[in-house]
Amino acid sequence: MTQNQGSPARELTGRELATAIRTDAAERAAALAARGRPVRLAVVTATDDEASAWYVRSIVNAAGKVGIECEVADLGPGAEVGEIRDRLEALSADEWVSGIILQTPLPRGAKLEDLASSIVPAKDVDGANPLSLGRLASGLPAFAPATAEAVVRLLDHHGIPLSGRHAVVVGRSTVVGKPAAHLLLDRDATVTVCHSRTADLPAVTSAADVLVAAVGRIGLITPDHVRPGAVVVDVGTNQTEDGTLAGDVDPTVATRASALTPVPGGVGPVTTALLLAHTVQAAESLA
């Protein structure tokens, strides 16, 4: 990795890759539809959270554009755990449903990792079932959480090497940090996971050749967290007060990193495209 000599970081945009993934998914979805097997994605939601509603609409919209039918099962914020579980089991058993997403946040007392056990792995297109994570960690075929996979796909797309490199993931969530760590490890990176209890975060993150920020705090990563010339992937999609999106990485990091994913337009569009690609892949396996 060459040192950044004051020139701003290369922007690792996700739009081109997302378009390529969507184009491929659309072709394959059309082929399935022509054989009488339309691709269908079920989104189960049990919240009145506005950001969630916005995200679900964006999924429905994106799915429609690649020829995937989207069915939103809105159980409302008062849904019981048993009701959500029953719905996931019914969708798992429904031969016309290709993929299933359980949207967060969930009602109080419901835990994503627990409920997602009711999504059959073959349709678990966002890798939420603990079995999917366990299979991923064990080197067995499984759908990875789309966001975690988007990190590695974006790095690949831009020709960033991973083998033997030190990747540092900030954030240890089950949906992003942990699966991203496994995917990076699987690519022969040396992988460090840090989090809110890490002592001296800047010292740890400064060891990174590739730094992945997946915390959900605006601007947490500043230039003193970044080794000059490092590649930085910003997974954060935080709502600002004025309604725009901001990442976990402060924009001034661009003066220090050699390459940086933008927010929006970096990991986000690749994530959505991969969710759709997984759904098509699930439909192909089920067809």
Next chain:
Amino acid sequence: MTQNQGSPARELTGRELATAIRTDAAERAAALAARGRPVRLAVVTATDDEASAWYVRSIVNAAGKVGIECEVADLGPGAEVGEIRDRLEALSADEWVSGIILQTPLPRGAKLEDLASSIVPAKDVDGANPLSLGRLASGLPAFAPATAEAVVRLLDHHGIPLSGRHAVVVGRSTVVGKPAAHLLLDRDATVTVCHSRTADLPAVTSAADVLVAAVGRIGLITPDHVRPGAVVVDVGTNQTEDGTLAGDVDPTVATRASALTPVPGGVGPVTTALLLAHTVQAAESLA
């Protein structure tokens, strides 16, 4: 962590802890037997490997001492994958079997992670089913692989703090390195996983407050891999030419570390004790 001023490292023995775990397991096994629910452990083996046979005998012996009946299903080195799977499924369904271990090595073409999917998680006392690993990584109740759990239990027993400390795990196996990383992360350590493809291993391991060696290569970890005063856990149990056991950590590391687990007598006895404790716990849940 205080710097080691030339005095040899404190020996973090596992024998005392193993005895305590076995004593507790024996009492609970006796209570179950008194209620007509004897604890039974099934060991499935399909190899003529001598080290494996030795290990199985040691398990049978240790189980007997705490009042656990051990049933060894020796399918031989020529066993078919389907035959092993069928046996695991039958044992999973047998209400008189409390715990199941699938012994390695397996016949050519058989993969532990894949076959272990046939061990029902409630009886998966060595955490070999990918679902167990996924649940562990997701923060849900599950049996951890006994060796990985032994690492953390041994550190706890000797009062080594983990929260906020940097733990470096050398080795990324599904049975030790990866689950150990998850258990250390769960204890709020910052966790790095390195492996054969790691560039400059001594530089990475020297960042460790707690270094866990789980590679299976005699003496891989030398003093220049260790920060003065670090705590070193040696998971290696390698057979030497003269038939004794040797760890992954060179004995000279004792001049540099503040504390070091011996081989034999460190992680090993705790691992065996935990396997038995898990089996009793499984029996209690099934009773």
